[in-house]
Amino acid sequence: MHFNTKLIHGGISEDQETGAVSVPIYQTSTYRQNGVGQPKQYEYSRSGNPTRFALEELIKELEGGYQGFAFASGLAATHTIFSMFRSGDHIILGDDVYGGTFRLLHQVFEKSGLRYTLVETNKPETIAAAIEPETKAVFLETPTNPLLKITDIARVAEIAKEHGLLTIVDNTFATPYFQKPLQLGADIVIHSATKYLGGHSDVVAGLAIVKDEAVAKQVGFIQNAVGGVLGPHDSWLIQRSIKTLALRMEAHQSNALQVAQFLVEHPAVAHVYYPGLADHKDHDIARKQMTGFSGMISFELKKEAQVASFVEALRVFTLAESLGGVESLIEVPAIMTHASIPKALREQAGIKDGLIRLSVGIEYVDDLLADLDTALQKAGE
Incomplete structure (x- = not known):
């Protein structure tokens, strides 16, 4: 399907049981199990909810990833991604990023030993120069917030792969309609879905999409363990809005x-x-x-x-x-x-x-x- 058609019919776009052309809002916290230790597909809505899953499948398809994850905010998504790293690890961070992203790394994760270096990611040579033995990832926005700098994603991903690093791209400003970082070599894409994906200033949400199974397992574990998930009604609002993206x-x-x-x-x-x-x-x-x-x-x-x-x-x-x-x-x-x-x-x-x-x-x-x-x-x- 053409991308514009996928926006409407991609992922799980209707209810298989009733034929409803809008995914139902499963406003429930828990699910009846078949027997002791025999849950069905869903057992508790922090771990999984049909409405949230429909959104996660949709954004996975739109970004061309292996798996999608929906969170209570863009910063909750970013927090989960940063939580993959350990004390002593080093992150290369774009110098022109959203203030909340900087605050999260500088005032929360740095206390736990996660280090970072600010660089101009639109100058790939600054990334190469900032790599240390403990560097694990490059985190960037493109276009950046607020100076609208553009980083060559493919070139940065190439440098990152040469050194065994993850490339993490905040794609909020462009959306998958205008840019697909995973196809350019990135490993993880993040969205504040509050913005263009939601599009109507009526919902706060975050999304993350990963390229491979190994990273997906890490992100999925942290999403469930920390619990900053997106609720079913907000998941429905985002999916509804994506149809007109x-x-x-x-x-x-x-x-x-x-x-x-x-x-x-x-x-x-x-x-x-x-x-x-x-x-x-x-x-x-x-x-x-x-x-x-x-x-x-x-x-x-x-x-x-x-x-x-x-x-x-x-x-x-x-x-x-x-x-x-x-x-x-x-x-x-x-x-x-x-x-x-x-x-x-x-x-x-x-x-x-x-x-x-x-x-x-x-x-x-x-x-x-x-x-x-x-x-x-x-x-x-």
Whole structure:
């Protein structure tokens, strides 16, 4: 099937018992067993639930992996993946990652002895230089959050394999509609399904997809042992939303490109970060490994003092954290999503205090452009 058809009919897309074209919400915690020590397929919903399993099978198929896992949040998925490593192990981490990912590694796992080194993953030579005898994995985002850097996944995976390392890719910004890291050589893919996969700002969820059986056994054990699983209703919401992913991602991308071009030409804007622009430094790599550029844009104003007044003057864009919903959102990473990263490290990565991040929604694009233009004019008054 074509990918767009798989979004609707892939995985377990209907109920085999009744023929219902929507997978039922199995709102149960436990299951009757055939006899003592004789459970059926499911025995307890932390270990497995039919609705969650349907979502896990769907995302496995969409990403082209061996097995999928659904969690209560993107960070719960990331926590499970980091839990595969031991004290003394070393992780290579992208310097421009979501603040929550950095916080998890820096303030939680580092206390248990898991070490990390920040590198610019869009420069593969920095990865090779950072490898130590104890290095176990490379963890990266592409596009990154919030500077929209693009990492050559195939090249990084090649370096990682040469040294026996896992390549872990956060694919939240691109989704499997625009990018498939496992096909490019990655071993594990992570999603904050709260974002584009959920798409409606009404559910918090995380997904992980692994390429082979050995890693799947490790992840499955930790998922069950720790218990940060996604509930059946939220699993149903994500699966329902994935059915319209193709339509939404095309609309996000179309609007984002027009917004990016508008910002580039506006006299109040200093710099625009969007991989769909031909002058983006990683544009060629993005074109090679992605089929589209998604809906995230970051930019800087020429006058940083105008940032607050500009953001607060907007009426269609909503000032809020998160991203990937049908509505357009705006935020200032340094004091919102990336505030947990120390200022010195933020600035070293290029995340300035005045950086603005847009999640471009699927509204009528002229309304978005007019909103931005009016707010920029008010900020300059």
